[in-house]
Amino acid sequence: xxxxxxxxxxxxxxxxxxxxxxxxxxxxxxxxxxxxxYPSFVEIRTEDGKRCVITLDKIEAIAGI
Numbered sequence: 001x002x003x004x005x006x007x008x009x010x011x012x013x014x015x016x017x018x019x020x021x022x023x024x025x026x027x028x029x030x031x032x033x034x035x036x037x038y039p040s041f042v043e044i045r046t047e048d049g050k051r052c053v054i055t056l057d058k059i060e061a062i063a064g065i
């Protein structure tokens with residue numbers, strides 16, 4: 001399984017189980033629950049209720065919380 005496929009599996013788990021994940025980007029870290037997954041990006045709802053769209057190829061790591 002490629003690294004991108006593994007990241008998508010973790011994002012799908014967050015979406016189905018409604019559990020937050022921490023997404024690591026180059027200079028930022030975002031925390032939230034995945035609301036939608038698209039072919040090239042993911043949408044999360046942050047802790048303060050705001051929507052955030054992240055390009056999949058910019059994600060360096062994901063951690064469950």
